[in-house]
Amino acid sequence: MIRHCILRMMAMIPLLGLISLLAFGLVRMAPGGPFDQNRAPVSPEIERALRDRYHLDDSFAAQYLRFLKGCLVGDLGPSLKYRNHTVVEILAAGIPVSAVLGGLSFVFALGVGIPLGFLAAVGRRAWGDWLAGTLSLLAVCVPSFVAGPLLVLVFGVRLGWFPVALWGGVDHLVLPVITLGTYFAGRVARLVREGMTETLRQEFVRTARAKGVGEMSVLLRHAFPLASIPLLTYAGPLLADLLTGSFVVENLFQLPGIGTMTVNGALNRDYPLIVGLVLLYATLLLVLNFLVDLVHAWLDPRVRHA
């Protein structure tokens, strides 16, 4: 088991190297340098000094190696748009915002989705089906950039219950979390409903009932743990989706998180920032997927020995 973990972690390193090479190469392919005449008009001597300072005249391999060395000591270079800040500083400012938003949306998605899916599975067929059907339809067909502006319009502008944008107190979080979390609550509800209906049809549930175990206990202690395994498998992609979903939500509500930075970085052609963000997302996702696999192996012995 420990050997398996170490192997998996070792496998991440070349993968990250490859991703960084791709991102770095793509960005270096783009035309224009940060100190071109039309971007920052300076005298030729100063330009030469600047290019020298940032090693822009070295070969690609040398630049990439220097970048990798920088990565190892936590230095991703300077931002081109925000001249006084390094990429690491900008990321450090944005990560807490995105983490709070993503974490709360995750809790919202599970907190709303699991009970709903559970009720849909064990409740009477008519309304259970209706509920799950409506939610999954909502989940698939109403994207956050349709729901978000409408929520802002109704609850922010017309009713004035919540602030329409920006980052501040708890009330600033309500609309973004609902906008981001609703879609995933629908997905979670659907997964739980399917897992529960499949599990409840299995023999061991019948055995438990035959033994005289109470209905509540059958549902919660016997069926639910097994039924929640597909949910766990989904947790990895869910977190990935929460990260990318936050592009729209952060942009819509003008939250200073890494989603907004990604979009602005792309619009401003801020190459070092983009490379830094790609590496950040890739690392985050690889680690998350790794953790999900670990928990999966721990819950389901069949996976462990596969």
Place this chain on the structure above:
Amino acid sequence: MRDEARKDPGQGPAPAIDLPERRRRAAGGMGWIHRRWVRAGLVLMGLIAAILLLPALLRVQPDQLSDNQWASPSWDHWLGTDANGRDLLARVCDGARVSLVVGLAGSLVSLVIGVSWGAVAGYVGGRWDGVMMRVVDVLYSMPSILFIIVLVTAVQGPVVGFLESVAGRRGAEAAPVLFLVVGLGGVSWLTMARIVRGQVLSLRQRPFMEATRALGAGHARLILRHLLPNTMGVILVYLTLTIPAIVLGESFLSFLGLGVQPPQASLGSLLADGASQINPVRTSWTALAGPGGALVTLLMVLGFLGDGLRDALDPRQRKSGHSEG
């Protein structure tokens, strides 16, 4: 399996047991299944007809400017007008057309990549199959939208310049759409590759393949003439399911300003226009509800069509498709 499903409702030990939707659908008889995707297809055709014909019938143009800004809905302008006095209904129809074209073309790109990748992996098998599927696994774990953002950031400049030099202004205007098609198609082929590979792996073992090989058919002929035609149903289903995903991705990027650029419109950029106009003084409901409603309807109909086709053409995926989630 279908017999089992029919017996199940009466046999269920407790009323708390609910059958999955697909089982009940199967128990209801085949006619209903067929009707579902047929109906979705008919609605889709109606929508496309409306998108193409409505502006002409109402005699409104998508890019005709006027002084009549933010007009409320009226008989002349069913959805009112936008910030530049352009008719919103015509803009929504135009945007929906762009979104649909990107969805169709992008899913064709994903079809070509996914089918060739999956067919080759399944056909060659062995170590190469392992390597190719590992690549798919790794790509699965990446946020694909980010790839497109990087692509747009880094490569757009030179490509726009190239197209401008080749095709003039029209070429430069077509560049963002081209990027969306290639980018979104280029990241949406993973599921298709997996499915086709699975099919090819199982088909490869069949006696008819052995017989064809014994007759002297080459690799290309085996794949193109014998393996792929047998996977056509599945390919069609996943092609249909890819279209709404790409329409969604296109709207997503255009909403963020990274996709279709003005003066062209798509449903995403129209929504962004509407969202940017939310203010306490005067807000145009239709600027949000128009493109939003069109997008939701489009996604819903396309989704129904794909699901319905899957039920009709690919019964086996009904069972495993959901649990893979």
